[in-house]
Amino acid sequence: MKHISLYILFLCCLGFFSCEEKADGGFTILTEEIVNVNGTRAIILGRILAFQNVAVQEHGFQFSLTADFSDPIEIKMGERSRPGNFVGETESLSLGKEYFVRGFAQTESDLVFGNTLTFVTLEPAVERIFPLTQFEGEIITVFGRGFESSSEVFFGETKAEVIDVVFGSQIRVRVPKRQESISIPLKVVTGSQVAFAENHFRYPTGTYELLDIRLEGIRLRDNIYFQKGNTFFVGLGVDFSGNIFSEIYSYTQGENEWKPTNYPGLPKRKAVSTRTGYFGGGFQNIGISATYSDDFWKYDNGEYRQITSPAFRFADAIGAEISGNFLAIGGLLEVGSLVREYNPISESWNNLPNLPFDVTGDLVNFIYQDKLYIIDKDKILWEYNPYTASASAKTVYPSPFIKTVSDFGGVAIVMGDKAYIGMYNSAREFWELDLRTFVWSAKNPFPGEIRAVNSGIFERDGQLYFLRSQQPADFTEFWRFDPDGF
Amino acid sequence: MISTSKIPLSLFFLFLVCLGISCIEEYSFESQDPGRMPTVEGRFTTQLKKHQVRLSRASQYGPDFNGLNRPESLATVLIRDDLGKTILLEEISPGVYETADFVSAEIGRSYNLEIITFTGRRYISLPETIVPVPKIDSLSYRSVRSATTNRLLSDVGVQVIAHFRDPGDVKNYYYWAGNESTYVLVTQPEDFTNPPTHPTCPRCPNPKPCCKTCYRKEQPVVNIYASDDNEFNGLAQSRIIAYIPDDGLRFLDTYRYEGSNLSINERGHRFLKLIDQQISLTGSVFDPPPANIRGNVFSLDDANETVLGYFFASDEQAIQAYIKRENLEFVLSPSTKVPDDCRVLLNSSLIPPADWNP
Numbered sequence: 001m002k003h004i005s006l007y008i009l010f011l012c013c014l015g016f017f018s019c020e021e022k023a024d025g026g027f028t029i030l031t032e033e034i035v036n037v038n039g040t041r042a043i044i045l046g047r048i049l050a051f052q053n054v055a056v057q058e059h060g061f062q063f064s065l066t067a068d069f070s071d072p073i074e075i076k077m078g079e080r081s082r083p084g085n086f087v088g089e090t091e092s093l094s095l096g097k098e099y100f101v102r103g104f105a106q107t108e109s110d111l112v113f114g115n116t117l118t119f120v121t122l123e124p125a126v127e128r129i130f131p132l133t134q135f136e137g138e139i140i141t142v143f144g145r146g147f148e149s150s151s152e153v154f155f156g157e158t159k160a161e162v163i164d165v166v167f168g169s170q171i172r173v174r175v176p177k178r179q180e181s182i183s184i185p186l187k188v189v190t191g192s193q194v195a196f197a198e199n200h201f202r203y204p205t206g207t208y209e210l211l212d213i214r215l216e217g218i219r220l221r222d223n224i225y226f227q228k229g230n231t232f233f234v235g236l237g238v239d240f241s242g243n244i245f246s247e248i249y250s251y252t253q254g255e256n257e258w259k260p261t262n263y264p265g266l267p268k269r270k271a272v273s274t275r276t277g278y279f280g281g282g283f284q285n286i287g288i289s290a291t292y293s294d295d296f297w298k299y300d301n302g303e304y305r306q307i308t309s310p311a312f313r314f315a316d317a318i319g320a321e322i323s324g325n326f327l328a329i330g331g332l333l334e335v336g337s338l339v340r341e342y343n344p345i346s347e348s349w350n351n352l353p354n355l356p357f358d359v360t361g362d363l364v365n366f367i368y369q370d371k372l373y374i375i376d377k378d379k380i381l382w383e384y385n386p387y388t389a390s391a392s393a394k395t396v397y398p399s400p401f402i403k404t405v406s407d408f409g410g411v412a413i414v415m416g417d418k419a420y421i422g423m424y425n426s427a428r429e430f431w432e433l434d435l436r437t438f439v440w441s442a443k444n445p446f447p448g449e450i451r452a453v454n455s456g457i458f459e460r461d462g463q464l465y466f467l468r469s470q471q472p473a474d475f476t477e478f479w480r481f482d483p484d485g486f
Numbered sequence: 487m488i489s490t491s492k493i494p495l496s497l498f499f500l501f502l503v504c505l506g507i508s509c510i511e512e513y514s515f516e517s518q519d520p521g522r523m524p525t526v527e528g529r530f531t532t533q534l535k536k537h538q539v540r541l542s543r544a545s546q547y548g549p550d551f552n553g554l555n556r557p558e559s560l561a562t563v564l565i566r567d568d569l570g571k572t573i574l575l576e577e578i579s580p581g582v583y584e585t586a587d588f589v590s591a592e593i594g595r596s597y598n599l600e601i602i603t604f605t606g607r608r609y610i611s612l613p614e615t616i617v618p619v620p621k622i623d624s625l626s627y628r629s630v631r632s633a634t635t636n637r638l639l640s641d642v643g644v645q646v647i648a649h650f651r652d653p654g655d656v657k658n659y660y661y662w663a664g665n666e667s668t669y670v671l672v673t674q675p676e677d678f679t680n681p682p683t684h685p686t687c688p689r690c691p692n693p694k695p696c697c698k699t700c701y702r703k704e705q706p707v708v709n710i711y712a713s714d715d716n717e718f719n720g721l722a723q724s725r726i727i728a729y730i731p732d733d734g735l736r737f738l739d740t741y742r743y744e745g746s747n748l749s750i751n752e753r754g755h756r757f758l759k760l761i762d763q764q765i766s767l768t769g770s771v772f773d774p775p776p777a778n779i780r781g782n783v784f785s786l787d788d789a790n791e792t793v794l795g796y797f798f799a800s801d802e803q804a805i806q807a808y809i810k811r812e813n814l815e816f817v818l819s820p821s822t823k824v825p826d827d828c829r830v831l832l833n834s835s836l837i838p839p840a841d842w843n844p
Contacts, residue, residue: 145570
């Protein structure tokens with residue numbers, strides 16, 4: 001009995017230590033979230049929930065087309081001991097199918113499954129083609145979804161060279177040789193499925209014709225131009241000898257020559273002008289200390305009529321006629337964002353809110369539905385409402401700019417719901433912009449001499465006409481452009 | 487004289503002392519280096535604009551300088567919706583990625599952010615589904631003065647208050663973020679004096695003819711204003727959504743606060759609340775303990791890799807309020823004097839923003 005307490009202590013110790021055993025411990029598998037599903041790819045997040053380390057010999061996910069997981073696709077991620085997240089990714093699913101997925105973990109004795117989630121893989125689809133118009137041999141990108149890496153692209157029945165398939169959603173493809181039609185349906189074949197583009201791919205169009213009615217002995221820059229019906233006007237500015245040119249010429253369709261119009265005002269270069277016949281300001285002569293030319297004019301009903309001059313000086317500014325009023329905007333002489341409006345009824349000038357940025361006359365601009373559009377030196381096309389002072393970026397001019405080389409001197413004109421923009425300095429690119437969708441379509445490049453200055457652009461009966469003052473010569477070429485010709 | 491019987495005992499104690507000393511060795515402590523953790527900050531909203539995502543590698547914070555956060559350059563960054571549509575982002579400056587075009591998110595759609603680093607590591611965010619944000623009906627503001635530890639100096643600022651009605655049928659989470667704002671900067675060019683290095687007349691008065699008033703842009707003050715509708719579900723509410731401290735320059739004339747009213751989900755709300763809690767620590771014993779704040783981005787290569795930051799996909803309502811000095815009860819006094827042309831201050835211009843309409 002005298003050692004009974006020792007025996008009791010010994011038994012207690014045995015009892016205490018006998019509870020310590022290395023156990024796997026209970027755990028739960030959670031199929032937590034479907035992170036992302038694309039055509040053939042799915043990423044699933046799972047979690048092992050436990051209060052201690054676990055002895056898992058294998059874990060991962062099972063994917064199956066049936067709820068009973070017969071013949072599953074398994075992603076195995078090896079053994080692990082710590083609880084926590086695990087991520088499974090597979091790219092071997094079929095397009096447009098409903099899948100069941102669950103996490104699993106294999107221990108020495110058990111195979112434990114998590115809850116089941118379902119998802120549907122995406123069917124392939126073509127959303128858009130960019131650019132929609134492209135030259136043969138160049139590359140376009142087909143945007144969509146569910147594209148396998150082995151996808152094929154067909155222009156009509158012609159299989160095109162696929163450059164690469166990126167992220168299952170973009171296919172870069174080389175445009176095959178031009179076919180009989182300029183508008184071609186495009187389809188993507190991926191796996192056993194076919195996806196069609198909603199819009200047809202288009203080969204570029206546009207034909208240029210050099211007319212035999214050139215302005216002989218006249219080569220202009222810093223000039224103005226406008227149009228009245230079927231009569232085109234061009235003049236003022238600086239001539240090929242570097243002298244101020246103080247006449248305006250006109251050409252009426254059907255005639256075979258440009259005629260002087262007996263402009264009565266002060267000579268001008270870098271005058272502010274609209275395409276509708278308002279003009280004024282600018283400089284009277286050449287040089288740094290040139291004199292401001294302060295008269296303003298409106299050409300209407302076959303005559304020049306002088307209008308009130310504004311209290312501010314405008315030179316190399318943007319001119320626009322919006323809602324029947326003449327707007328003079330920015331320029332070099334005053335604040336470059338200043339906007340003044342001439343009301344022909346009250347014959348007075350009013351202040352309008354400033355532009356959000358400075359502008360000069362060399363920025364390509366046009367008017368559409370009483371809004372002013374300007375392409376800045378960063379190629380952004382801004383839509384501007386001068387009455388609410390709201391500006392919004394709409395799109396980006398597609399051709400590259402070279403600073404101080406090809407970022408000025410371009411032309412723009414609106415015909416219907418389309419604007420024709422391009423032929424910047426030392427560049428041949430010419431683009432059509434759909435003003436309802438802001439989608440650009442390339443036109444055939446200008447084939448003539450690029451060492452020339454655009455002196456004017458006009459439109460009549462679905463055709464464009466433009467003047468190009470040749471730099472090495474002393475004449476101005478007169479061109480006609482058919483946007484749909486090919 | 488020492489007794490011979492005590493010698494072994496003395497030797498025994500000496501042995502113990504030697505044993506104790508011999509065990510002491512220098513223990514050099516080194517904190518665990520988590521490495522440079524990838525950090526993601528991005529927001530994709532229903533506003534039509536160019537959206538940005540910032541990627542960087544966070545450096546370890548501690549007594550030793552470990553370098554600055556490094557931008558994560560040359561990564562491939564894309565936003566993908568649940569219909570498979572992909573928007574690629576371009577790197578516009580180191581670590582800053584921007585959508586190439588003006589794009590907007592759609593309500594009801596889910597968006598993932600996917601990142602492939604230059605070294606090939608892949609990251610993806612959890613899908614963020616966009617729910618409509620209850621619209622703010624109006625904004626008001628009030629100036630407030632609060633005591634500081636300096637008895638002679640009070641903290642003065644302006645609270646912006648949003649008035650809206652929370653829809654009762656759904657659980658809503660709100661996040662009000664500040665954006666770049668503009669204020670009228672008033673300086674004193676007439677008090678300009680020459681610099682001390684002036685060759686002929688140092689520190690002499692030399693009034694400048696221009697300019698006294700400019701428009702200055704500034705980045706928002708970092709504060710997190712997020713809320714759920716637990717306390718006001720279905721009720722009309724007036725809540726503080728921004729606080730702009732008066733630095734003596736901001737409220738000399740007119741301040742235009744610009745912000746965003748954003749819808750977020752429960753996960754995003756928890757993330758913001760934890761961040762707010764952590765950046766509000768004061769070192770007090772009542773502070774909450776430091777937390778490991780998980781975002782919604784994780785690695786596809788190693789799910790246990792810590793990725794900091796959050797990718798928000800939100801419905802966004804742009805909000806704006808003109809704060810006029812004459813309506814403020816308190817302003818910082820005396821105001822800050824800048825005896826120079828206002829244009830010399832960073833981000834100031836004579837030209838007002840295009841839509842400036844106080």
